[in-house]
Amino acid sequence: MTPSQSIRHMERSGIREIFDLANTIPDAIHLEMGEPNFDTPAHVVQAAATAASNGYTKYTPNAGIPELRVAIARKVTERNGLTSSPDQVIVTPGAIAALYGTLLALCDPGDEVLLPDPAWPNYRMIAALQGLGVGTYPLLSEDGRFDLEAFERSITAKSKVVIVNSPTNPTGTMLDEQSIKALVEIADARGLWVISDEVYDEIVFDRDVAPSIAALGSSDNVVSVYSFSKTYAMTGWRVGYAVAPPDLVSYVVKTQEPITACVNAPAQMAAVAALEGPQTCVTEMRDAYRERRDRVVELLADAGVPHLRPTATFYVWVDVSASGLSGQDFARRLLADHHVAVTPGGAFGRAGTNHVRVSLASAPDDLYRGVKSLAAAIIDR
């Protein structure tokens, strides 16, 4: 058979590749996936069970159930400072579907999307499936400074959308507010839409919540994308959302009709419970990630391994150049010799060639053991 060109051209995520390889090693320590090791909070699980027993088992409106859209509008207004009405909210099967639907609503095949380098690989996969060209702009490091001139240079006549992801997977950093404002202004002036992927908005270590790019940019060309996956340890429930300017909403909603119709109804009720219930679970998980961040950074610093100190997310971006290997070869060697799986930085773009990404979302004992092996593997070479 001959599959479509788009599916043939779509490369699989390098995260999954190493995950599949690690799954062939029974005692492998998994530090490659962004999968919280916490259970979904019990009151959230209970809300879904109750909803299913009470008949929330049918199709819902494409944009999501009204009570969830209301709860989300309240959340982004109160917590993210992004004043929004429920009509601007589109509930999607994970943030990934919000990104997919928004790009589909904004772009035609041949248009170009600008991605940060490094960036979460799925952006590229979506672009491949939708026949979009990809341009990249460099993302800067720990101090959050951002090279605006390089960003501006990356814009071409075909550019339609720029994806921004702060807090950033894989670097664990955040863009500073001045850079965000300037980026949105440039995008506005050049007629670009901004899709701001803020799925790590509440996993930040030095403040309560990451700044909303749409709120800071005060612009009507920004779509904000969020998720329940990371904040509430709900990766498998598949609930995310976009908050879009009013005239775009109906088009993004329309993309859901033929693809997913809606998010499953009990999961939407679980999401309402997550937002409206106690938020101590969020704080507890964030505190745990912060503690792991501190310990991992200490281990790496003691071993003299260069890395970025994450201010958000649950990822540590580690420079493995001292091993004399590329991130790809280092990750394979670490898995084969020490049974520790980390993601090769090259999976996130050219800027990651000499890096690997370590996930803090794994159980602490595994994490610390894995990081010690990683540090030893760099130093021993």
Ligand code: PLP
């Ligand atoms: N955006 C980024 C930057 C991510 O890292 C991830 C998941 O790892 C997602 C989006 C996907 O989130 P969801 O599970 O809501 O689809």
